[in-house]
Amino acid sequence: xxxxxxxxxxxxxxxxxxxxxxxxxxxxxxxxxxxxxxxxxxxxxxxxxxxxxxxxxxxxxxxxxxxxxxxxxxxxxxxxxxxxxxxxxxxxxxxxxxxxxxxxxxxxxxxxxxxxxxxxxxxxxxxxxxxxxxxxxxxxxxxxxxxxxxxxxxxxxxxxxxxxxxxxxxxxxxxxxxxxxxxxxxxxxxxxxxxxxxxxxxxxxxxxxxxxxxxxxxxxxxxxxxxxxxxxxxxxxxxxxxxxxxxxxxxxxxxxxxxxxxxxxxxxxxxxxxxxxx
Amino acid sequence: xxxxxxxxxxxxxxxxxxxxxxxxxxxxxxxxxxxxxxxxxxxxxxxxxxxxxxxxxxxxxxxxxxxxxxxxxxxxxxxxxxxxxxxxxxxxxxxxxxx
Numbered sequence: 506x507x508x509x510x511x512x513x514x515x516x517x518x519x520x521x522x523x524x525x526x527x528x529x530x531x532x533x534x535x536x537x538x539x540x541x542x543x544x545x546x547x548x549x550x551x552x553x554x555x556x557x558x559x560x561x562x563x564x565x566x567x568x569x570x571x572x573x574x575x576x577x578x579x580x581x582x583x584x585x586x587x588x589x590x591x592x593x594x595x596x597x598x599x600x601x602x603x604x605x606x607x608x609x610x611x612x613x614x615x616x617x618x619x620x621x622x623x624x625x626x627x628x629x630x631x632x633x634x635x636x637x638x639x640x641x642x643x644x645x646x647x648x649x650x651x652x653x654x655x656x657x658x659x660x661x662x663x664x665x666x667x668x669x670x671x672x673x674x675x676x677x678x679x680x681x682x683x684x685x686x687x688x689x690x691x692x693x694x695x696x697x698x699x700x701x702x703x704x705x706x707x708x709x710x711x712x713x714x715x716x717x718x719x720x721x722x723x724x725x726x727x728x729x730x731x732x733x734x735x736x737x738x739x740x741x742x743x744x745x746x747x748x749x750x751x752x753x754x755x756x757x758x759x760x761x762x763x764x765x766x767x768x769x770x771x772x773x774x775x776x777x778x779x780x781x782x783x
Numbered sequence: 784x785x786x787x788x789x790x791x792x793x794x795x796x797x798x799x800x801x802x803x804x805x806x807x808x809x810x811x812x813x814x815x816x817x818x819x820x821x822x823x824x825x826x827x828x829x830x831x832x833x834x835x836x837x838x839x840x841x842x843x844x845x846x847x848x849x850x851x852x853x854x855x856x857x858x859x860x861x862x863x864x865x866x867x868x869x870x871x872x873x874x875x876x877x878x879x880x881x882x
Contacts (some may be wrong), residue, residue, distance in 0.1 A: 519880055552840055563843050567794040568787055658841060697878065700846030702866050703837070705876030739840060741877075773878045 507602070507685035511550045512756050513543050514691040514749045517559065517631040522588040527771035539778040540635040546764075546780055548640045552688040554599040554648045555637055556606075556674060556711040556755075558748040559628025559692045560656035562586075562699075573662045574615075574670055577623035577651040578603040584630035596625070597641065602678070602685055602712040606650070609677035615670065625651045627758040628748075632692045656693065656747040664728050668761040670768055671754020673767040674782045678752025678755075680717035689781075691752030693745025699775040700735055702742060711738040712775035715746050720761040724753055740776065749779075756781050786839040792827065797847035803829050806852060815829060830854075833865050850879045 521536065522525070528536075547555070564585050566572065581596040607617045616709045625633075629651045637647055654670065655662045662670075671689070695712040698704045718726045727750050735743045753759070764778035788842050793818040805813045814824050825849075826834045832845040849861045858877030 520878060521878060563794055563841060563847070564798060567798075588880065619788040657843060662822075698842075699878045700842030700844075702833075703879060704846075704862065705874075770876050773876050 507681035507683060507687055508531040509675055509678055509755055510552060510686045510688060510783050512689040512691070512752045512759065512783070513547070513636065514752060514761070514779040514781065515543060515632055515636070515779065516694065516774055516776045516778070517628045517692045518772050518776060519586070519588055519627045519631070520589050520774070524771065525780045528769050532689060532767050532769055535765055535767060536769065536776050541639070541777070542556060542764050543636045543778060544639040544781070547636055547688060548645065550688055551645070551686055553686045554602050554650055555688045555690060556650045556652055557571040557629045557632055557690045557692055558652045558654060558751045559625065560745050560748055561653050562626060562628065562657050564626045566658070571655060571658055571660070572618040573666070574652065574654045575620055576603055576607050577620045577625070578607050579621035579623070580653055581623050581625060581649055583589065583625035585624045585626045588627065591627065591630060591634060592626075596630070596649050597647065599650050601683070602648070602681060602687070603650040605681050606674060606677040609680055610673050613673065613676065614746070623651055628653070628692050632690050636690065640667045647782070652751070654747055654751060656744045661732065661744060662747060664730060664750055665749060667750040668724055668728055668754035671751040672757070674751070675755045688742055689752040689755045691749040693748040694739070694743060695746065695775040695777045696739040697742030698740035699742045699773070703740060705770050705773055706740065707773070708738055708768055709768045709775060711743065712766065712768065712777055715739070715749065716763055716766060716777050716779055719753060719781070720763060722753065722757070722759050722761070724750070724757065727753065752781065756783060759783060785818060785823070789823055789835060789838065789840050791842060792817050792819070793835070793844035793848045796852055797844060803851060826827070830864060832861065846879055850881050856881065
C-alpha cells in the first residue's frame with residue numbers, strides 16, 4: 506500500500522536562471538541553498554515517486570485546449586522552455602503510479618486529462634532538476650509524476666477543487682497495492698506579477714499570510730481566498746498558490762515549516778520554501 | 784472584438800517558430816488568416832501590449848509576444864509600452880525568459 510511521506514511547497518522562478526546574478530549575493534546563496542535543503546530533506550524521506558504540481562504558463566496549452574487538471578502518465582521530459590543552465594532532458598517517470606492515479610480518479614469523480622508523453626515546462630522541470638535530481642545522483646531511484654492545474658490561464662480551477670484534487674491524489678496513492686513512498690511538491694508562487702504593469706512588485710504580507718496557512722495546515726483559510734483578493738494582493742502569478750493548495754489537500758492536517766523566504770524583486774517573486782510533514 | 788483569437792495568435796507568436804518568421808516577413812499576410820478587427824490588427828502590428836491587456840489578453844502572452852517578436856526586446860521597452868513613458872522611470876524587473 507502506498508503512502509504520502511512528505512511534501513514541499515517551493516517556487517519555480519525562471520528568472521533565477523535567466524538573471525542569476527541580479528540579487529545581492531547573500532540572497533542568491535540563500536535561495537539556491539533552500540533548494541539544496543529541500544533536496545537534502547527529500548533524500549531522508551526515501552521516496553519512490555514525487556508528484557510535482559505545476560501550472561501552465563500558456564506554453565504547453567493553447568486556446569485550443571485548456572485543461573483544468575492533467576497528469577503525465579507516460580514518458581516525461583523538459584523543460585519545453587529551455588533556460589540558461591536548464592537544458593531539456595529526459596525526466597525519470599513513475600508510469601505505473603501515475604496511471605493508477607488517473608484510473609482511480611476516473612472511477613471516483615475526477616476526470617483527469619492525461620498526457621502520455623509530456624514535455625513539461627519550467628514549473629515542473631525546475632523543482633525536478635534542483636530537488637529530485639540531486640537525490641537521484643546519490644543513487645535513489647525516484648520517478649516524477651507531473652500534474653498541471655489551471656492557475657495561469659483562465660478559466661482557473663476553483664480553489665475548492667484544487668484542494669479536492671489533492672485529496673484524490675492521496676486516495677489513489679493509498680489505494681495503490683505497491684509500497685510506494687510518495688512526496689508531493691506544490692510548485693509556484695508566492696506573490697508575483699507576470700507581464701503586468703506591476704511586474705517586479707512583491708507583497709511580503711501576502712506571502713507570509715499564505716505560508717502561515719501552509720504551516721498551520723489551514724485549508725479552510727486557503728479555500729476562502731477569493732480570486733480578486735489573490736489577484737490584488739498576490740498578482741496574476743499569485744494564483745499559483747493553487748498548486749500549494751493541491752499539495753496541502755493531499756496532506757490534510759499536516760503541519761509545515763518554513764525552510765526560507767525572501768521577497769526578491771530582481772527575481773520578480775516572493776520566494777517561499779515550506780516543508781510539509783506527514 | 785475577439786480576445787480568444789488574439790490569444791490564439793499571441794500563443795503562436797510565443798511558441799511557433801514558423802508563425803514568428805511569417806510575422807516578421809509578412810505581418811499583413813499572416814494576420815489575414817485570423818478573424819481580427821482593424822483595431823486588433825493595429826494592436827498586434829503596433830505592439831500595443833497595454834491595449835491588448837485592456838482587451839483581456841493574458842499578460843503572460845503579451846510578455847512572451849514582446850520578448851519573442853518586438854524590435855526592441857529589452858524589458859525596459861516592454862514596461863514603457865505597458866506603463867507609458869512617464870511611468871517608465873526607475874529600475875525595471877522582468878519575468879521574461881530572455882533578457
